[in-house]
Amino acid sequence: MAGFGTVGSGVWKLLKENGDLITSRSHGTARLEIRRIAVRDLEKKREVEAPTNLLTTDCASLVDDPSVDLILELIGGTGAAFELVASALRAGKPVITGNKALLAERGQELFALARKHHTPIYFEAAVAGGIPIIKGIQESLIGNRIRSIAGIINGTSNYILQRMTEAGLGYSEALQEAKKLGYAEADESLDVNGWDAAHKAILLGSLAHGFLIDHRQVYVRGIEKVTPLDIRFASELGYVVKLLSLVIARENGSIEIRTQPSFLSKKNILASVHGVFNAVAVKGDFVGQSLFYGPGAGQGPTASAVISDLVEAARSSHPDRGFLPHRIDGELVPIDDTSTSYYVRFSVTDRPGVIADIATVLARHQIGISGTHSPVDPDHPDADFVDMVFLLHTCPFGVLKTALAEVEQLDCLTGRPVVFRIETL
Numbered sequence: 001m002a003g004f005g006t007v008g009s010g011v012w013k014l015l016k017e018n019g020d021l022i023t024s025r026s027h028g029t030a031r032l033e034i035r036r037i038a039v040r041d042l043e044k045k046r047e048v049e050a051p052t053n054l055l056t057t058d059c060a061s062l063v064d065d066p067s068v069d070l071i072l073e074l075i076g077g078t079g080a081a082f083e084l085v086a087s088a089l090r091a092g093k094p095v096i097t098g099n100k101a102l103l104a105e106r107g108q109e110l111f112a113l114a115r116k117h118h119t120p121i122y123f124e125a126a127v128a129g130g131i132p133i134i135k136g137i138q139e140s141l142i143g144n145r146i147r148s149i150a151g152i153i154n155g156t157s158n159y160i161l162q163r164m165t166e167a168g169l170g171y172s173e174a175l176q177e178a179k180k181l182g183y184a185e186a187d188e189s190l191d192v193n194g195w196d197a198a199h200k201a202i203l204l205g206s207l208a209h210g211f212l213i214d215h216r217q218v219y220v221r222g223i224e225k226v227t228p229l230d231i232r233f234a235s236e237l238g239y240v241v242k243l244l245s246l247v248i249a250r251e252n253g254s255i256e257i258r259t260q261p262s263f264l265s266k267k268n269i270l271a272s273v274h275g276v277f278n279a280v281a282v283k284g285d286f287v288g289q290s291l292f293y294g295p296g297a298g299q300g301p302t303a304s305a306v307i308s309d310l311v312e313a314a315r316s317s318h319p320d321r322g323f324l325p326h327r328i329d330g331e332l333v334p335i336d337d338t339s340t341s342y343y344v345r346f347s348v349t350d351r352p353g354v355i356a357d358i359a360t361v362l363a364r365h366q367i368g369i370s371g372t373h374s375p376v377d378p379d380h381p382d383a384d385f386v387d388m389v390f391l392l393h394t395c396p397f398g399v400l401k402t403a404l405a406e407v408e409q410l411d412c413l414t415g416r417p418v419v420f421r422i423e424t425l
């Protein structure tokens with residue numbers, strides 16, 4: 001096992017507590033024993049004690065040890081983790097990993113190596129923590145053409161948004177809480193800039209559609225710029241703000257994929273996914289809509305997912321597990337060609353004609369307005385408004401961008417427009 005942090009310690013604890021149960025449930029096939037543990041710092045005080053003779057700072061020694069059958073990669077990142085996984089595959093040792101960044105960014109090379117050496121990569125823990133969504137798509141829904149996947153798949157962001165909404169916490173305070181609880185990545189910017197969720201969406205989309213989605217072509221926005229003001233306006237309008245990842249198949253086979261904070265109706269089932277919980281709604285042509293729900297991060301749930309792969313690897317003699325592309329290539333829909341309705345908040349100077357000026361530009365681009373919102377203090381009806389919200393009818397994102405670029409030239413604007421998609425799913 002490489003990595004003895006949040007997840008590695010969880011795996012150690014689970015094996016200690018439930019190892020015998022696993023052996024008996026697998027009729028003796030899965031006798032799991034950790035032979036070596038690679039860490040960065042041998043002197044570090046750890047939450048869980050392991051015999052010191054197991055610890056090493058030399059990842060390569062795990063692969064070289066002839067008594068090691070399987071490699072757990074739980075260190076994270078795309079550098080040392082890549083070297084470890086690649087050398088394990090070359091040595092014919094199956095790999096279990098929870099590292100979505102590694103697979104989404106360097107999966108092309110690693111899955112090719114896995115195929116070349118007939119050695120599997122298992123990655124249940126890489127998406128949605130304890131929810132068995134990888135096996136769900138790879139196995140349980142294999143008979144379906146997947147029409148859409150809509151997921152809340154970053155526990156940290158969901159936790160932060162909820163704490164901002166319900167406890168009125170500031171963004172940084174909420175992030176510190178998520179870090180303390182072991183939800184955040186070692187590089188927490190991946191959680192809040194949307195990339196952790198995007199990596200997971202790339203893996204789900206690739207499994208569902210049979211070609212490895214190129215991360216450089218994926219549209220990603222995070223929650224860093226979500227303000228309490230927009231969360232409040234959303235609520236007043238009947239919505240919640242969620243970091244939503246979408247993978248939608250078009251009739252012609254091309255794929256829409258995006259991750260961004262979005263407005264969701266409070267009535268949508270995903271609106272009630274709170275805190276560190278994740279949910280993935282998968283629509284298949286035969287199964288219809290299925291919802292996978294559970295804890296999306298944290299020590300116990302992630303260790304549970306890692307162990308499921310470990311047992312499968314121990315039991316399985318199937319050589320080609322991992323990702324088997326069945327399309328040579330696939331086409332992604334450019335983000336500008338994707339359409340939804342929108343919430344747009346303009347920060348403006350209150351003067352006669354402001355609304356008309358903005359509406360005129362929008363109309364020039366054939367963008368319809370379905371509603372407006374600008375809170376007025378009932379005790380001061382003459383006070384200037386500074387935030388003008390427009391709800392806009394469905395139009396391509398590219399058209400909206402062009403229109404907003406023109407609106408930004410108006411002298412009444414005091415800041416950049418804030419845009420959320422309204423997803424009806």
Ligand code: NAP
Nearest residue numbers: 003004005006007039040041074075076080098099297298
């Ligand atoms: P973590 O708490 O930061 O632990 C990382 C561990 O890896 C530490 O023990 C560290 O050693 C060790 N390490 C880092 N670089 C190393 C290197 N070059 N050589 C040897 N050891 C090295 O991270 P984590 O939260 O457990 O996450 C691990 C992986 O699981 C990541 O890929 C993450 O994305 C994924 N994951 C995490 C969660 C979660 O809820 N935390 C959920 C799903 C998936 P030291 O202890 O000596 O520093």
Ligand code: HSE
Nearest residue numbers: 154155156184185297
């Ligand atoms: N940092 C990740 C999250 C861990 O918050 O969802 C689970 O992949």
